[in-house]
Amino acid sequence: MAAAWAYLHEFNMASVTLRLVLAMVSGGMIGMERGRKRRAAGFRTYILVCLGAALTMLLSQYEFTMLSTRWSALAEEIGLRTDISRFGAQVINGIGFLGAGTILVTGHQQITGLTTAAGLWASACMGLAIGAGFYECVIPAFVLIFLCIRVFPIVDGLIQENSRAMHIYVELESLDNVGTIIGRVKSQNMQIFDLDIERGREKRGQYPSIVFSVRLNQRRSHAQVLSTIADLDCIRVIREI
Template sequence: MARDFYLYIHQFNLFSVALRLILALFLGAFIGMERTRTKNAAGMRTHMIVCIGAALTMLLSQYEVFMMYSHWTSIINTYSIKLDVSRYSAQVINGIGFLSAGTVIVNKKQKVRGLTTAASLWASGCTGIVIGAGFYECVLFAFVMIIMCNVFFGTISRKIISNSRNINIFIEYGHGTDLRKILHHVKSMGIRIYDVDVDRGQPKSGINPSAVLLMQLPKRMKHTDIIKKLSELDCISMIDEV
């Protein structure tokens, strides 16, 4: 009985098609749920639609194969028509690449945001393709791994970054001459400065000058310690780790 059901859901039939689309909807939703929680532009609904669309594309490929060897057999043989059923899924991957690119931005702090969301969208599309192909065993393992990367490994990644000796800090200050004072204060704490990316701002428009400092902290100095000490400087109007 179980074997018959296993074979049935791997065939191309109405129940199998419905099962794959429903599975794409729910797995896409779960993948995007964590992105929605962190308030990313491409959230749960976007991941759901991408996953369902990818599954539909793969189902269309299978539909063509089914029709080729049943209702369209005589036409195919008469006109020697050749169909490449893999081209749809290949175009899905390309299309998701353009969609994912729109989620990656670089803000004024020179921080790249949206890479994980872009990767999540791409993985959601690949998940849909695998679901559409009926490869249930593979997609369940892949789904668990994607969720782990988004949720559990995100916490581990943040923990590693917070304990790293290297740190990037964005500061906004009142006048261009204040930067020299800030850099002197940083060096006095035994912190090594790798690079300084300066933005002179637009004083006439009310945009203060800013800089991104790439630094190496001494041993046992926490990220919160350096931010707290620098925030005590009167010339700094804003400070944040990037």
């Protein structure tokens, strides 16, 4: 057992792959819990961020190892004294600003773009590894990131559909109908733990809206919940966010 642990602490293909997979699983477990509570950053976002962070640490270790072994003669020849990992740090900081530009709050009070921002950041980390020639890490990292973006949306959708927490956006004719809608929500055996009312502007043709944060006391289909509330004549638009 001690020999196996020592082997995994070394810098080799098995160790690199295990670290990346462990980052994916650990980030996914935390993100799954956040996804069940209908938070903006959920399953895939946590996986991508955790993968990118692990990839960056592995890249720093790789650069240090190469400078100490294969690149040592070249480093002495050109008089390299700086920490080359700083270049990668600047790239990661810069891509953070780019990713922040993809995060938006829609008119329905819905946050979008978090997974895109996390994907950009993880891809930037992978690009640094490619530029450094860290092929042993790039291949499993690419497979795991692609898996997260292409396949895991199905898992993410199942998590959210079976969640007892819901965020419901409702656009109504008048604020006078707020009591009616609240009564219908409570009649569906749901607990309201947050309520955000936005007054419309008649001059701009905007109608008042409400964002309900509710918890289902018993597991039900989200589509069925929305359909039951949508039966009210005073509701113009209803959707889950």
